[in-house]
Amino acid sequence: MAKNFWLLESASLYKTVKLGLAIKRKIFSKKTPYQKIEIVDSLGFGKVLFIDGLVQTTQADEFIYHEMISHVPLLLHPNPKKVLIIGGGDGGVLREVLKHPVKEAIMVEIDQDVIRACERFMPEISEGAFQNKNAKIIIDDGFKFVKNQKDAFDLIIVDSCDPLGPAKKLFNPEFYKNVYLALKKEGVAVFQSGSTFMQQKELRAFFEKNKSYFPFVRMYLTAIPTYEGGFYGFTLVSKKINPDKEGLAAVEKKFKNLNLKTKYYNPQIHFASFVLPNYIKDYLTSKK
Amino acid sequence: MAKNFWLLESASLYKTVKLGLAIKRKIFSKKTPYQKIEIVDSLGFGKVLFIDGLVQTTQADEFIYHEMISHVPLLLHPNPKKVLIIGGGDGGVLREVLKHPVKEAIMVEIDQDVIRACERFMPEISEGAFQNKNAKIIIDDGFKFVKNQKDAFDLIIVDSCDPLGPAKKLFNPEFYKNVYLALKKEGVAVFQSGSTFMQQKELRAFFEKNKSYFPFVRMYLTAIPTYEGGFYGFTLVSKKINPDKEGLAAVEKKFKNLNLKTKYYNPQIHFASFVLPNYIKDYLTSKK
Numbered sequence A, B: 001m002a003k004n005f006w007l008l009e010s011a012s013l014y015k016t017v018k019l020g021l022a023i024k025r026k027i028f029s030k031k032t033p034y035q036k037i038e039i040v041d042s043l044g045f046g047k048v049l050f051i052d053g054l055v056q057t058t059q060a061d062e063f064i065y066h067e068m069i070s071h072v073p074l075l076l077h078p079n080p081k082k083v084l085i086i087g088g089g090d091g092g093v094l095r096e097v098l099k100h101p102v103k104e105a106i107m108v109e110i111d112q113d114v115i116r117a118c119e120r121f122m123p124e125i126s127e128g129a130f131q132n133k134n135a136k137i138i139i140d141d142g143f144k145f146v147k148n149q150k151d152a153f154d155l156i157i158v159d160s161c162d163p164l165g166p167a168k169k170l171f172n173p174e175f176y177k178n179v180y181l182a183l184k185k186e187g188v189a190v191f192q193s194g195s196t197f198m199q200q201k202e203l204r205a206f207f208e209k210n211k212s213y214f215p216f217v218r219m220y221l222t223a224i225p226t227y228e229g230g231f232y233g234f235t236l237v238s239k240k241i242n243p244d245k246e247g248l249a250a251v252e253k254k255f256k257n258l259n260l261k262t263k264y265y266n267p268q269i270h271f272a273s274f275v276l277p278n279y280i281k282d283y284l285t286s287k288k
Helices: A062-076 A092-097 A112-121 A142-147 A166-171 A173-182 A200-211 A248-258 A267-272 A278-285 B062-076 B092-097 B112-121 B142-147 B166-171 B173-182 B200-211 B248-258 B267-272 B278-285
Strands: A005-008 A017-031 A036-042 A047-051 A054-058 A082-087 A104-109 A135-139 A153-159 A183-195 A216-222 A232-238 B005-008 B017-031 B036-042 B047-051 B054-058 B082-087 B104-109 B135-139 B153-159 B183-195 B216-222 B232-238
Touching (some): A005 B005, A017 A112, A036 A112, A047 A112, A054 A062, A062 A153, A062 A216, A062 A232, A062 A267, A082 A142, A082 A166, A092 A104, A092 A153, A104 A142, A153 A173, A166 A173, A173 A232, A183 A200, A200 A232, A200 A278, A216 A278, A248 A267, A267 B267, B017 B112, B047 B112, B062 B153, B062 B232, B062 B248, B062 B267, B082 B166, B092 B153, B104 B142, B112 B135, B142 B173, B153 B173, B173 B183, B173 B200, B200 B278
Parallel strands (some): A082 A153, A104 A135, A153 A183, B082 B104, B082 B153, B104 B135
Antiparallel strands (some): A005 A017, A036 A047, A047 A054, A183 A232, B005 B017, B047 B054, B216 B232
C-alpha cells in the first residue's frame, strides 16, 4: 500500500500562511495557456483541485462555499431569472443556481481545461449541471464578456480565483463598474472576497470603490476548512434591494416554497452571516 | 538579513490537515515534564506559541479565541463572581475575565513553564493579568483540582490543549461530571471544542454525554486564522440559565454598562455565533 504524504501548497496568496494536506495520490496535472491545474486524492477531503499551487475546491467542503455564494443573493432577489456566473469552472455554483427556478444561467469560464478536468475527475461537484437545459457555458474572458453586457442580468456571481493569475483583472475597479452596468435595475452581485483577516487593506479598498457605484455594499462571512485565514468573506452589492430590509420571515417563506435541499445554508445562517466582528466592521467602515 | 522559511506544523490533530507558517526566527524551545514548548517569530502573526508541534496561540489572532471563550458566558451569567480557568497558560483568558467585575479568577495550569515562557516572550497576551489582585494562579492538574470542588464556581472556562498530551483527561466524561458538581446552581461552563468540521463524531459524543448532566448544551462558533478546520466551536453548558432566553437587548445593556473594550466580541456576534449551519445542527442533534 502506498504511503500518504504531506503536501504544502506551493503558492501562498498571503505570503504568511499555507495549507498542508495529507495526500493519497496525484491524479491529474496539466499546464494550460492560463494556469497549472492539478487534482489529487486527499486523506481528509476527497479529491482536491489546485490551480497554480493553491487549493480551489475539495469534495468534502465545497458545499459551504458554493451554497453561500449562491443562495444568499438568490434568496435576497425577489425574482432572479437571468444569472451570470464568472469563473466557476468546477460547476458547483452552477449546480446551486439551478436549484432555483431561473430561466437562464450563463457561465463564463476562461479556461475550458478546468471544466474538462473537473467533469472527468470530480463530477460530484457539477452533478450534471453543465448539461442542464437552462445552463449556457461560454469559454471566454469574464472581464471582456461583462464589458459588453448592459442591463442584462438579475444576478452576477463572481466565483473567481484569487488575484494572482488570469483572475487579476477581476479585482480591477473597471470590472466592478462594468458589473454595475451589466445588472438590471434591481440587480445584485456577489464577489468572493477571500480572507477577511489576511486582506484587510485590500477589502477596505474594494468596499470603498464599490460604494462609489452601488448604494448597498455588504460583507457576509463563512469559514471553509481548506481556505486559510479564518472567516472567508463574500461581498454583496445591490442597486436597489436593501439587504438589511429583507426580513427573516420573508426569506424563510421563500426557502420553504422553493423546497431547497442544502447542507449548509438556512435562513437563520443567511442573516447571522452578515453580523461582523468589531475589527472587520472597523476596517471596512472607519473614516481614517 | 536572514531569510524567512516555511514551517509546517510537526503534529496534526486531525491527521489530514496542517498549518504552514512563514517564520522569521525561532525564539524559545523547552521540553518540560509535560510537553514541548516552542515560541517562534512569524511573518504574518507576530510571535507564535507551539505545544507539541501544534499552534496554540499567536499575537495577531489570539483576541478572537480569548474574547469568544470569555465574554459569551460572562455576559450570559447574571452575576459571575467566582471564575475558574482550566489551562490558559498564556494568560489571554485571564486578561479577558478580569475585564469583568469578578471577585476571584482562579487559573489552574498544569505546566508552569508555559506561563513563564509566555510572560517572558509574549507578555502582550497576559497584559499583567497574572499580577492582578483578583487573580490566583495554581500550578496543578486541572482534572484533579476540579474533582475536589463542589458548588464553588459561577463559571468554569476550559481553555485546554487538544486531546493529545496531558490535556487528554479533560476530554473524559468523568471530567464533565466533575465540572457539573463544581458549579454553583446557576453555573455555566465553556469548553474549547476544536474544529466543528474535522471532529464531528467526537463532538456528537461530547454533546450527548454533557446532555446527561446539563439541561442546556449549546455550540457557538468563530473562525480563527491559525486554527485549521473551518468553524471553531465552543460548547456552552448551563445548569439553570437558558442561553436561548437571554435577549439581545439584555446583553447589549450589560455590555454597555461594563464599558467593555473588545476587538471581536459584540452583542450581535454573541447571538449570531449560536446559529449553526445545517450539517452541524444535524450531526449534533440527529437521532441516529
